[in-house]
Amino acid sequence: MRSTVGWQLEGPSSTLRRTPLERRDLRPDDLAVRVDYCGVCHSDLHAISARGDGDGDGGRPLVPGHEFTGVVTETGPAVTGFTVGDRVAVGNIVDSCGECAMCRAGQENFCHAFPTLTYDGVDRHDGSVTLGGYSREYVVRDRFAYHLPAGLDPAAAAPLLCAGITVWEPLRALGAGPGTRVAVAGLGGLGHLAVRFAVALGAETWVVSRSPDKADDARRLGARGLVVATDPEQLAAARDRFDVVIDTISAPHDLGPYLRLVAVDGTLSHLGHLGPVTVETMDLLVGRKRLSSAGSGGRPATAAMLDFCAEHGITADIEPLPSARVNEALDRLRRNDVRYRFVLDLSDLD
Ligand SMILES: NC(=O)c1ccc[n+]([C@@H]2O[C@H](COP(=O)([O-])OP(=O)(O)OC[C@H]3O[C@@H](n4cnc5c(N)ncnc54)[C@H](OP(=O)(O)O)[C@@H]3O)[C@@H](O)[C@H]2O)c1
Ligand SMILES: [Zn+2]
Numbered sequence: 001m002r003s004t005v006g007w008q009l010e011g012p013s014s015t016l017r018r019t020p021l022e023r024r025d026l027r028p029d030d031l032a033v034r035v036d037y038c039g040v041c042h043s044d045l046h047a048i049s050a051r052g053d054g055d056g057d058g059g060r061p062l063v064p065g066h067e068f069t070g071v072v073t074e075t076g077p078a079v080t081g082f083t084v085g086d087r088v089a090v091g092n093i094v095d096s097c098g099e100c101a102m103c104r105a106g107q108e109n110f111c112h113a114f115p116t117l118t119y120d121g122v123d124r125h126d127g128s129v130t131l132g133g134y135s136r137e138y139v140v141r142d143r144f145a146y147h148l149p150a151g152l153d154p155a156a157a158a159p160l161l162c163a164g165i166t167v168w169e170p171l172r173a174l175g176a177g178p179g180t181r182v183a184v185a186g187l188g189g190l191g192h193l194a195v196r197f198a199v200a201l202g203a204e205t206w207v208v209s210r211s212p213d214k215a216d217d218a219r220r221l222g223a224r225g226l227v228v229a230t231d232p233e234q235l236a237a238a239r240d241r242f243d244v245v246i247d248t249i250s251a252p253h254d255l256g257p258y259l260r261l262v263a264v265d266g267t268l269s270h271l272g273h274l275g276p277v278t279v280e281t282m283d284l285l286v287g288r289k290r291l292s293s294a295g296s297g298g299r300p301a302t303a304a305m306l307d308f309c310a311e312h313g314i315t316a317d318i319e320p321l322p323s324a325r326v327n328e329a330l331d332r333l334r335r336n337d338v339r340y341r342f343v344l345d346l347s348d349l350d
């Protein structure tokens with residue numbers, strides 16, 4: 001085993017503590033990556049709260065972090081696509097069966113045998129619990145590491161690997177582009193990248209937010225404007241206007257007001273808070289509207305997104321912090337006090 005150090009949840013609290021960790025010895029197709037920057041995703045908060053609520057995980061270790069960039073420090077003997085010193089990026093999937101129809105179609109994120117998640121997943125070979133990127137080293141199968149294109153800042157690019165790809169795939173699949181109108185609900189980590197992508201793809205893009213003070217940011221990101229989600233008049237004026245509504249809201253919420261923004265035959269893509277939802281079918285019936293969801297991305301789409309970001313100069317708006325301030329970052333994210341992604345600098349773990 002290899003030794004490293006990371007930020008692990010301790011006991012029933014919601015506090016992460018600096019903890020020595022073990023990584024597996026390299027398999028033939030593994031890379032060892034020195035993790036330099038890891039984004040703080042709202043899903044990390046959900047995972048931490050689920051432990052706090054006693055979700056019955058019997059003390060399974062939790063080290064969050066599933067959007068990171070770093071440098072290859074060692075390669076297994078069968079690795080051909082990477083060499084020591086390469087800049088790489090890793091997202092929230094680190095393995096899949098490779099054989100099912102979804103994997104063969106390049107949708108490893110929908111693997112029938114379920115993809116191996118970057119943290120709180122189960123390794124398909126040795127059954128160990130995966131520990132995430134809030135740590136100084138990660139060992140990853142080469143297929144699930146991506147070359148970080150030259151020109152992308154490694155700290156600001158880290159959030160592309162979860163927040164970015166999660167909104168990129170549905171935007172592409174739903175045809176966002178010239179002649180379409182896109183609304184992004186919730187201007188946070190996912191939301192601000194969705195705005196950048198939709199604008200760069202050529203769609204007329206708007207933000208729907210309960211935070212009117214984000215209007216200037218929305219325009220700076222390229223949106224036409226911001227619809228205040230708590231203002232019934234503004235919602236009524238925006239009724240039936242959007243071919244695609246990308247819902248990145250991190251809390252359970254009524255889908256009705258957002259479905260009413262969708263145009264005839266348009267789609268509400270519900271990506272944020274996952275779990276059971278109640279839908280008034282009349283909100284779908286009137287306008288033949290569609291409700292969809294998605295998560296993460298396959299390998300081809302992830303690589304294509306990174307190329308698109310390099311071409312268009314797209315990265316996240318970040319607030320970098322030394323990793324020792326991880327608990328402060330999580331507290332502020334919980335309070336919606338970030339514009340628009342915390343990124344941990346793991347170099348303080350050396
Ligand atoms: N499908 C997937 O694979 C996937 C991947 C990554 C993340 N996620 C999920 O996506 C969600 C967003 O993640 P994130 O990292 O972008 O979070 P985030 O940075 O905290 O942004 C979430 C945004 O949602 C809005 N919001 C928060 N609470 C709200 C409430 N009670 N009512 C209405 N709006 C609210 C806020 O935007 P405004 O201030 O603009 O209203 C906030 O900025 C999380 O639930 C996360 O777990 C899913
Ligand atoms: Zn995430």
Ligand SMILES: [Zn+2]
Nearest residue numbers: 097100103111
């Ligand atoms: Zn599969």
